[in-house]
Amino acid sequence: MSTNDLGIVRRTIVRADAQAVARLSRFGVATVHEAMGRVGLMQPRLRPVYPGAHCCGTAVTVLLHPGDNWMLHVAAEQIRAGDVVVAACSSECEDGFFGDLLATSFRARGCLGLIIDGGVRDVRTLTEMGFPVFSRAISAKGTVKATLGSVNIPVVCAGALVNPGDVVLADDDGVVVIPADHAGAVADAARVREDGEVGKRARLAAGELGLDMYRMREALAQAGLKYLD
């Protein structure tokens, strides 16, 4: 973020390749996070507002201020089909920045979900709509529309850097950000990883130990592990 990032809306952003997004959408967050080398994960305080919520799309980013959701209305206009809105806040705030009216508007614009490091409300309606939201809190506390933030600038959301156009994947395990440039490569790596797990799962289910399957015994002995009876 720079000194002149406030009060800006970038209309033109480079979204990740649609095909790569589609491929990524088939994997779980844990798999993709591993495939990326264990980076890009948001903090686990972000949780789905209903079990089973899931989304994968390209990021339209928003920087909010505490108690103020004006920029979510500004962001709505920038949404294209396949986007996920990612909203950070300039300081920690659990107010309900988002509810069913904004969800209706976002969905009408083609938005696939919302990731917000803040609170949301109308969770019963969001659940009925099946509109996936990952938030740090649920709160009926409303917000004002008084202070400029920005749309489509780089933001830090729940500890992860998100650039506009990056891929955002969210499921029951959390939220991971894949830089737009790496979307295809990460999908490839996730595929390799998932393929590898199929055989492992079968062997473990048959009773084989990870100690043997991953050949850990020697390393454990070298590290000094002692077995006592």
Added chain:
Amino acid sequence: MSTNDLGIVRRTIVRADAQAVARLSRFGVATVHEAMGRVGLMQPRLRPVYPGAHCCGTAVTVLLHPGDNWMLHVAAEQIRAGDVVVAACSSECEDGFFGDLLATSFRARGCLGLIIDGGVRDVRTLTEMGFPVFSRAISAKGTVKATLGSVNIPVVCAGALVNPGDVVLADDDGVVVIPADHAGAVADAARVREDGEVGKRARLAAGELGLDMYRMREALAQAGLKYLD
């Protein structure tokens, strides 16, 4: 709270008008909170013990001490049909002050639910009973019956002032307190607000932007918002 509020049970309290309570019960917490001018909300740490829990009634208030639920037994006698028990604690404590036996007793007295800035237990049974509880924690930790608190005095529960007889409305979005004197007026305001939202929802669903519907563009430009390509 005053210096002589401990060890007191007020038997006679003025409950909010029943018809106003009935009208309020049809609205969501977020709507009512907005209708009140964004005051009266409890902190979002209070959560329903099962999804979909909902209650609306007149407050019987209780001041507990940490690790002690004696006053909940005293409160049971003061419950009338349509009441919701609101329990505050003299310091922060997540012990399980309330479980299925007290729920059975409260329900037998006509109680519609419990709001408690503490922990509760037997949540499986509470869920099966459909007895709505909003608490800050779930904990199997039992409590003692040794120290006097009070019943039906003004209490601060999860950051909100509650007077005996006030209306308490709770749903998935949180818990809001409506002063008994304002119950009717707030119901009116909530009705106006909800009616206004019907048309807005339809317009937003049709793709109209909040920017246009709420006529925000001029104010944003005056505030200095810049669009970049």
Added chain:
Amino acid sequence: MSTNDLGIVRRTIVRADAQAVARLSRFGVATVHEAMGRVGLMQPRLRPVYPGAHCCGTAVTVLLHPGDNWMLHVAAEQIRAGDVVVAACSSECEDGFFGDLLATSFRARGCLGLIIDGGVRDVRTLTEMGFPVFSRAISAKGTVKATLGSVNIPVVCAGALVNPGDVVLADDDGVVVIPADHAGAVADAARVREDGEVGKRARLAAGELGLDMYRMREALAQAGLKYLD
């Protein structure tokens, strides 16, 4: 814990009597906790990863280090049918130490569940498997396999001391530890307690007050409780 407890795996542990474990498994955590005199409960930050999760078995204990799940693989080999793995961490960490592959392996060894003062992932699969896990967090963040901890030493998990072979009982209300030596006696006490509650529940449901049923009125008056109209 002693100075030479790191890097140790005890293969021979004395598990609680199987029949006592079976008897304990029929009670709720709140009942058993009361029957033990209100000790042995883990802190309420441990929550089931899906509603209704429940397990009761003998503890295989694990001491992990932050960000490292190597010892869970070592522990798998020590599991016998009827065990529950209890994993503590040498400092507070919410990483995802455990996921569906380890769950598959644990289950193949006869493990009935996991209690972990850390994070887990793959919660959708864990839910589908019906493998009960009680954790302090859900996080997709993976871990490394680099540092020795220990298996089957006494551990402090979420504030409770657990010795290998102790009984661990977990349900929606939390997690309680019953020392192996006391398993039978605690089951007896829980039975007495539960039997006593049946009649009480019926009386409370019929409208009798706890004030009368528990004969509290005199003690309240002696303590100075005042009723005002």
Added chain:
Amino acid sequence: MSTNDLGIVRRTIVRADAQAVARLSRFGVATVHEAMGRVGLMQPRLRPVYPGAHCCGTAVTVLLHPGDNWMLHVAAEQIRAGDVVVAACSSECEDGFFGDLLATSFRARGCLGLIIDGGVRDVRTLTEMGFPVFSRAISAKGTVKATLGSVNIPVVCAGALVNPGDVVLADDDGVVVIPADHAGAVADAARVREDGEVGKRARLAAGELGLDMYRMREALAQAGLKYLD
């Protein structure tokens, strides 16, 4: 708080009797809190910004919104010599609402200190000025001036109800609120309590046990305490 409390400044408030305030200022918070029957204490998250900070005065109350300190400027005009400003926030926020300029202004008006359930900044200068502030956080994060709150309405600050004109006493142990009407009586009770402690301290210092001085042995035995060798 009622539905029409936002956007209001009450210019005329009834302050506690000055002599009673002067008497209360000589006691510690713990003593006064005990003298009041253990009510009226703010939550311990409020801490002095420098060790030894202390103040006692009559409350000018402020209701802020997250990220917005406009009402502190409005409050300045309402301050009279001997007042302490008590600032609550409509939701939890740790932004730096207050710094050295406002402290300079408040002091010029005769203000004796600030109690704020939010953050403050310029703590080095506040320390040099010796202007006592009790806050929930220290944060350099600035705030805007965009949304109306209120001045001199009843507020809930850090869990305690404060009416304008109440006495607020703060020291290293925390912050306690004494209702204006009770100021004299509480000062009397505090005096009695403190006088009683002088003799007790001497006896305890001489090695006498509290068990004997407070005659606890019989009650402990009746409760069932067992001594083992």
Added chain:
Amino acid sequence: MSTNDLGIVRRTIVRADAQAVARLSRFGVATVHEAMGRVGLMQPRLRPVYPGAHCCGTAVTVLLHPGDNWMLHVAAEQIRAGDVVVAACSSECEDGFFGDLLATSFRARGCLGLIIDGGVRDVRTLTEMGFPVFSRAISAKGTVKATLGSVNIPVVCAGALVNPGDVVLADDDGVVVIPADHAGAVADAARVREDGEVGKRARLAAGELGLDMYRMREALAQAGLKYLD
């Protein structure tokens, strides 16, 4: 903890060797914790109530209940010169269980300090007395004397198991527990460790890199570390 540990005072405990305690008292907590193999540390939420607080002694343990400090009075009688009182609580509570009167009594009995997983008050007086206290909170909130806990049973305090008679060492870095049986051996190991650090400090001060002094370069290269210009 077992089912019959409540309501017990053990008068006879085996304290760690006084000479070993004296030797341990000269080391810092971080050094001793390393010397023990990185176990036995309490959670870092326990902090000294004044900078520079330090104590080392043999543990008299106490199990409290939330909001109740009765057992601290019982514990006073069990203190011998050189003891440190270690107080755990059956659930999390930040009330002020301890203040200047108890400190006066404890000191008169020869107590060297208090470790408490709860709150304390009168911190200005404690500071003036130079009585070292390590607590999780400072709170003026008083407590009652109504419920039996125990004295000199094994307790879990801030995540660490403490047996009566163990050595407890506390300084600005935290609190560590050394089992009584290991006190001498740990003092030996701490001596070796501290001696080793003298030379290292000098070499690092002279500009030598840890990379070279600890010969890390090869291991880093093997792990795959890449240097880019």
Added chain:
Amino acid sequence: MSTNDLGIVRRTIVRADAQAVARLSRFGVATVHEAMGRVGLMQPRLRPVYPGAHCCGTAVTVLLHPGDNWMLHVAAEQIRAGDVVVAACSSECEDGFFGDLLATSFRARGCLGLIIDGGVRDVRTLTEMGFPVFSRAISAKGTVKATLGSVNIPVVCAGALVNPGDVVLADDDGVVVIPADHAGAVADAARVREDGEVGKRARLAAGELGLDMYRMREALAQAGLKYLD
């Protein structure tokens, strides 16, 4: 952060202009944060380990893993005179990653301070050395040296993005990051802001109200503020 950022050390980084750093070092964090338009601030959980700690320098960044401080040793070699080390962690961890030996080494290399979103130890020695450290915790818990992180990659530390070479300014009010490219401009803006405050402080000290000095009365009236007597 990208998929190939782990296990990397960048030796060549572009540091902010030394003269701009020198100019920035004369301002407080709150002033600079305002001068930047209220962005770039780390979360307030980072606190100085001793009162009055202050540093300003160019960032050498480090990405650590929980419980592992290996990369701090790698970072030492990359330090040049005038640098401040900024250490982020791949997940939240309060272990003591840093102590007096590393401080000695860092200082010998010309390092001016440490900003770490984790714990540190040996705080008494750090205080005696006058080595400024801003951390989220103090913990004696040691760490291992087993897992590769990276040095001099972009990191998110306590919610703020830091690029190697950026200016980091820390004092009692918190920590702010100034992008290297903006260092001069921000220093200019901070100068303007500070100059403006001198006159304001004098006027406020003389009793003038901010309401008048900032001409707020009209805006407040337009917003609907009502004064009641």
